[in-house]
Amino acid sequence: MEPPHDAAPANRPSRGGDRPSSPARRQAEPRGAAPRDGAPRPSPNRPSAHRGPASGDGPRRPASAGHPAAARIDQVRSALGEILQWAGPADQVLSRWFREHPRLGGRDRGDVAEAVYDVLRHLRRYRHVAEGGRGAATRRLAILGLAATLGADALRPALADDEADWLERVGAIAPESLPREVRLSVPDWLAEALAIEPDSDALFEALNRAAPLDIRVNPMKAERDAVLAELRAADGAPRAEPTPYSPFGIRLQGRPALNRWQRFTDGSIEVQDEGSQLLALLVAPRRGEMVIDFCAGAGGKTLLLGALMRSTGRLYAFDVSQARLARLKPRLARSGLSNVVPVVIANENDPRVKRLARKAHRVLVDAPCSGVGTLRRNPDLKWRQSPESVSDLCLTQRNILAAAARCVAPGGRLVYATCSVLRVENEDQVEHFLATHPDFELLPAGDILAERAAPPGLAGPYLKLRPDVHGSDGFFAAALQRRLSPAPAQAAQAAVALPEPDAEQAQDEPGPGADLLSEPLDSTDGDLQA
Numbered sequence: 327m328e329p330p331h332d333a334a335p336a337n338r339p340s341r342g343g344d345r346p347s348s349p350a351r352r353q354a355e356p357r358g359a360a361p362r363d364g365a366p367r368p369s370p371n372r373p374s375a376h377r378g379p380a381s382g383d384g385p386r387r388p389a390s391a392g393h394p395a396a397a398r399i400d401q402v403r404s405a406l407g408e409i410l411q412w413a414g415p416a417d418q419v420l421s422r423w424f425r426e427h428p429r430l431g432g433r434d435r436g437d438v439a440e441a442v443y444d445v446l447r448h449l450r451r452y453r454h455v456a457e458g459g460r461g462a463a464t465r466r467l468a469i470l471g472l473a474a475t476l477g478a479d480a481l482r483p484a485l486a487d488d489e490a491d492w493l494e495r496v497g498a499i500a501p502e503s504l505p506r507e508v509r510l511s512v513p514d515w516l517a518e519a520l521a522i523e524p525d526s527d528a529l530f531e532a533l534n535r536a537a538p539l540d541i542r543v544n545p546m547k548a549e550r551d552a553v554l555a556e557l558r559a560a561d562g563a564p565r566a567e568p569t570p571y572s573p574f575g576i577r578l579q580g581r582p583a584l585n586r587w588q589r590f591t592d593g594s595i596e597v598q599d600e601g602s603q604l605l606a607l608l609v610a611p612r613r614g615e616m617v618i619d620f621c622a623g624a625g626g627k628t629l630l631l632g633a634l635m636r637s638t639g640r641l642y643a644f645d646v647s648q649a650r651l652a653r654l655k656p657r658l659a660r661s662g663l664s665n666v667v668p669v670v671i672a673n674e675n676d677p678r679v680k681r682l683a684r685k686a687h688r689v690l691v692d693a694p695c696s697g698v699g700t701l702r703r704n705p706d707l708k709w710r711q712s713p714e715s716v717s718d719l720c721l722t723q724r725n726i727l728a729a730a731a732r733c734v735a736p737g738g739r740l741v742y743a744t745c746s747v748l749r750v751e752n753e754d755q756v757e758h759f760l761a762t763h764p765d766f767e768l769l770p771a772g773d774i775l776a777e778r779a780a781p782p783g784l785a786g787p788y789l790k791l792r793p794d795v796h797g798s799d800g801f802f803a804a805a806l807q808r809r810l811s812p813a814p815a816q817a818a819q820a821a822v823a824l825p826e827p828d829a830e831q832a833q834d835e836p837g838p839g840a841d842l843l844s845e846p847l848d849s850t851d852g853d854l855q856a
């Protein structure tokens with residue numbers, strides 16, 4: 327076995343999920359800030375003092391068009407020119423740009439992607455300091471991104487004298503002298519929304535760094551220790567460590583091209599951020615249960631849920647996106663699971679959802695969200711989201727959660743999760759849900775996770791992960807349980823006046839005694855295929 331380690335950046339979890347990225351996406355991913363030769367790269371804030379022969383008061387030297395660095399600046403400027411129109415997710419736009427530039431090799435693509443992602447991470451700061459320069463704004467941004475990733479010295483032969491002077495002036499700016507939101511490169515609305523979080527500076531700084539690559543061992547096919555040993559024994563393999571919380575995870579510091587490794591093709595491993603792995607542990611499905619992954623997407627969490635069920639029972643993978651669910655298919659084939667039923671639904675009130683009213687033992691709502699917990703991988707989201715888009719998402723989340731809750735059997739578990747660190751998408755949603763659904767109660771997430779031997783650091787009512795504290799993406803999850811009997815207040819209310827049943831719901835919901843958790847599962851129960 328030898329995990330390849332020589333090619334394009336590895337599969338990375340992506341926006342709002344943990345699907346493996348497409349080859350184009352891999353090309354689009356930055357490879358981290360480490361220089362190839364191991365030497366520190368001067369950042370745009372700290373360029374090398376060496377100016378070369380062109381420095382001084384002599385005649386102004388124009389940019390050298392023939393130098394390879396000049397071509398690199400042009401490439402990054404061109405890619406940024408498209409991405410900064412915000413017409414679509416940066417990874418998709420960059421993938422398209424690469425397709426339109428087929429002559430670029432792997433190294434070229436890596437350099438461009440790294441610089442582009444660096445600019446997206448630090449866009450506000452770079453725009454601020456770029457104001458002091460001359461010429462096209464995107465060229466100045468490209469120079470800053472490349473100076474941070476390749477080093478200012480590598481660029482100098484391609485810079486005009488005034489550009490080199492400007493880059494040196496930028497390097498002399500003390501970060502502390504910049505306004506906080508500029509220094510951290512964060513939009514005002516996001517800085518304000520996260521001001522209530524402890525040590526939000528550390529959170530923003532961590533979100534501005536490239537993420538390591540987490541993989542997950544498929545418990546149906548492999549042992550983590552064995553995979554770790556193989557990785558460590560491989561020639562030139564990346565540094566591999568067990569993830570601190572998930573018993574299935576391995577964190578890689580390098581960028582192996584995992585999709586050519588046999589452990590990947592045979593389904594022994596998947597790419598999955600540790601936070602997503604913990605989410606499945608919070609759902610904690612058991613053999614033979616009926617489980618719904620309500621927003622399954624490309625099935626990152628579905629795969630682990632199915633494996634935890636040892637491929638027994640039935641696991642519905644719902645999503646409104648046919649394209650996303652289609653990406654689950656090859657992953658399912660590799661995984662060896664036979665208990666997963668993908669279902670494209672029209673919306674959360676699809677009749678096929680209603681047919682499962684009060685039938686599922688576990689329901690996961692991995693809700694569509696702002697994704698600000700994944701800024702390490704998707705830094706463009708902080709510029710593409712806004713208070714208005716977040717508020718629209720909150721409404722969608724509320725509707726999906728309410729619809730998904732109807733599927734939960736008495737005594738069953740509903741897990742609500744986002745890859746956001748915004749309170750409005752997280753605690754506020756759960757509090758609103760509990761206030762409007764007295765038949766549900768909160769189960770302390772820390773207690774559930776402790777059963778799976780997760781070490782301290784995850785205690786508390788909610789699962790709340792931060793990159794600066796836990797090393798994973800930002801995640802939130804709450805475990806809710808439908809009570810076996812109505813809450814006392816609800817029962818008292820029912821005794822006074824029986825509420826009018828919702829016509830639709832009355833049709834769908836089985837009567838009292840339909841507690842599947844106390845009955846053996848009928849294989850035809852809730853059969854959506856019929």
Ligand SMILES: C[S@@+](CC[C@H](N)C(=O)[O-])C[C@H]1O[C@@H](n2cnc3c(N)ncnc32)[C@H](O)[C@@H]1O
Nearest residue numbers: 342343344621622623626627646647674692694
């Ligand atoms: C955060 S992503 C899910 C990621 C996925 N669980 C994974 O692990 O890869 C949210 C998903 O919700 C889906 N979605 C949006 N609206 C929905 C709805 N009304 N009902 C079900 N799914 C919905 C989106 O298509 C998207 O795939």
